[in-house]
Amino acid sequence: MTTGPDRRAWVAQVMGLPVSVHLRGPGVRTDAVAERVDRVFAELRAVDATFSTYRPDSVLARLGGAMPDPAAAEPLVREVVERCEAARVRTDGWFDARRLPLPGGGTGFDPSGLVKGWAVERAARWLVLPGHDLCLNAGGDVLLRTAPGRPAWRVGIEDPDRPERLLDVVARPHGAVATSGTARRGAHITDPRAGRPAEAVRSVTVVGPELLWADVYATAAVARGADALDWLATLDGYAALLVDAAGRVRATPNWPGSRPAAQTRA
Amino acid sequence: MRRITIWLLSTVAALVLLFSYRTSTMGTGWARSAIASDTDGAGSSWSGTDAGTGATGPGSSTGSDDSGSGGDGRVSGGDGTATGSVAQTRWGPVQVKITVTGGKITDVTVLQVPDGNHRDQEINDYAVPILRQEALAAQSARIDTVSGATVTSDGYRESLQSAIDAAHLG
Numbered sequence: 001m002t003t004g005p006d007r008r009a010w011v012a013q014v015m016g017l018p019v020s021v022h023l024r025g026p027g028v029r030t031d032a033v034a035e036r037v038d039r040v041f042a043e044l045r046a047v048d049a050t051f052s053t054y055r056p057d058s059v060l061a062r063l064g065g066a067m068p069d070p071a072a073a074e075p076l077v078r079e080v081v082e083r084c085e086a087a088r089v090r091t092d093g094w095f096d097a098r099r100l101p102l103p104g105g106g107t108g109f110d111p112s113g114l115v116k117g118w119a120v121e122r123a124a125r126w127l128v129l130p131g132h133d134l135c136l137n138a139g140g141d142v143l144l145r146t147a148p149g150r151p152a153w154r155v156g157i158e159d160p161d162r163p164e165r166l167l168d169v170v171a172r173p174h175g176a177v178a179t180s181g182t183a184r185r186g187a188h189i190t191d192p193r194a195g196r197p198a199e200a201v202r203s204v205t206v207v208g209p210e211l212l213w214a215d216v217y218a219t220a221a222v223a224r225g226a227d228a229l230d231w232l233a234t235l236d237g238y239a240a241l242l243v244d245a246a247g248r249v250r251a252t253p254n255w256p257g258s259r260p261a262a263q264t265r266a
Numbered sequence: 267m268r269r270i271t272i273w274l275l276s277t278v279a280a281l282v283l284l285f286s287y288r289t290s291t292m293g294t295g296w297a298r299s300a301i302a303s304d305t306d307g308a309g310s311s312w313s314g315t316d317a318g319t320g321a322t323g324p325g326s327s328t329g330s331d332d333s334g335s336g337g338d339g340r341v342s343g344g345d346g347t348a349t350g351s352v353a354q355t356r357w358g359p360v361q362v363k364i365t366v367t368g369g370k371i372t373d374v375t376v377l378q379v380p381d382g383n384h385r386d387q388e389i390n391d392y393a394v395p396i397l398r399q400e401a402l403a404a405q406s407a408r409i410d411t412v413s414g415a416t417v418t419s420d421g422y423r424e425s426l427q428s429a430i431d432a433a434h435l436g
Contacts, residue, residue: 009434018422020431022410137427140414156426158414164426169409181415203415 010037014044017139025132040123047119053110054103065108084111091220096192117215143211146173160203160243168257176211180204180218189222200225200245208238
């Protein structure tokens with residue numbers, strides 16, 4: 001029996017989240033690879049310093065909830081503002097960064113729901129290492145890459161009611177697995193139409209090619225509530241698993257795990 | 267079905283031993299006389315159904331079934347619970363139940379721990395959470411990571427993800 005490639009993990013607390021980097025490949029114990037991993041963490045910290053609404057000195061906190069003017073903003077801020085607008089359009093307004101509750105009270109622009117996936121996807125460019133597999137997990141949102149001939153990564157989907165249980169396991173060589181929900185921080189996803197926490201859906205996991213969009217779709221689906229699964233089933237290239245407030249677990253027809261698909265209208 | 271049953275029963279037995287071992291590290295001297303009496307399966311029970319009988323089969327099963335060696339947990343599917351027989355220990359009977367979803371342990375419940383002495387509370391408070399964590403962490407050999415709704419730094423240390431990370435740090 002042959003053993004697999006060498007594997008190594010790094011963990012850092014960034015953006016208030018545990019961020020785990022797992023690499024498989026021949027170079028995981030070299031300084032060059034460790035430096036690449038350090039750059040990932042450093043870049044995520046820099047993004048947090050710019051975008052956190054919890055840090056009084058961040059670009060966004062200084063704006064006090066106003067949306068940055070894309071024309072005048074620095075390039076990364078402009079990019080995030082534009083992505084937030086694209087996300088609002090793609091989700092029929094169910095992902096809306098413009099009127100969210102702010103840490104200091106009141107409502108205003110808070111792109112946090114998009115920044116994490118965007119930043120992780122961007123930082124992962126430091127870990128494009130030939131012959132190496134990457135599994136980058138930022139607070140439960142996962143980005144995956146696999147070199148040719150290597151086994152897919154196996155991603156457990158957490159049960160929102162019992163974090164030590166798994167609802168399902170999906171094997172993915174590439175792409176993203178993102179979960180949004182009300183499990184850990186209380187009801188922290190706002191229904192942008194009602195202006196209050198969304199409660200009909202407990203958690204949504206979305207699997208697909210891009211982490212930014214998997215995360216945005218999962219968040220929008222939680223906000224959307226009752227008809228979320230039908231909407232998720234319409235998303236090209238993405239599949240989803242949903243747990244509603246009653247604890248019912250349902251999947252879209254293309255769900256890659258072992259959970260059977262639910263009947264959707266899509 | 268037989269393969270998963272055998273695997274589950276050996277797992278239940280292993281868990282009883284694990285439970286005993288962990289308690290012994292507490293310095294109670296409790297483990298050395300522990301007897302896992304169900305290694306042959308007698309007295310243990312399994313109830314459940316095959317999973318993935320629909321058109322969408324388990325995504326994880328391809329090819330792993332026949333190469334598995336019975337004890338490595340490579341089973342193709344199956345949902346249900348397995349109850350171990352009562353293991354007689356120096357301090358009294360121990361019995362565990364495991365819940366399996368999609369061929370994987372998803373929960374561990376201790377049905378019986380010794381009572382009638384001051385240690386049962388100690389065991390419940392200390393050893394039982396460790397038992398659960400160990401069993402679930404052992405599972406992590408079959409998953410590489412966990413996706414969940416915003417795992418915060420506060421909850422990380424107790425999370426399954428932290429067990430997976432810990433196994434590969436360094």
